[in-house]
Amino acid sequence: MDPQGVMEDDRVRALLRALVRRVHELGPSGGVPLLDTEELGVRCLLLPMNPEPVDVLSPREREIARMVGLGHTNKMIAAVLEISLYTVSTHLRRIFAKLDVSTRAAMVAVLSDNHGLPKSG
Structure with a gap:
């Protein structure tokens, strides 16, 4: 050889x-x-071939997704996290791309199905 x-x-x-x-x-x-x-x-x-959807999100993206799941608007999320509305929108665009969804409802459904949205409390 x-x-x-x-x-x-x-x-x-x-x-x-x-x-x-x-x-x-x-x-x-x-x-x-x-x-x-x-x-x-x-x-x-x-990397695993089929990671859980929540595993592909950063901690900040998970927090924003959780807040969306609780019914918060982008404006409310921005105020609570003390970030700009543009930053919230950017995080949501990245979440949508990572999860291959195009709406907030689809994002919540994907994450809920995979136990990716922790309960409030």
């Missing part, structure tokens, strides 16, 4: 070892990402 092939084999073995270690550390519950490592100068990021 040529030197390049040997190096690629070593890289694959190292990545597999790192993956096995990571999955073993995480246990059955898993997490995001499953693997984020650098081996032999190559960064590898392994």
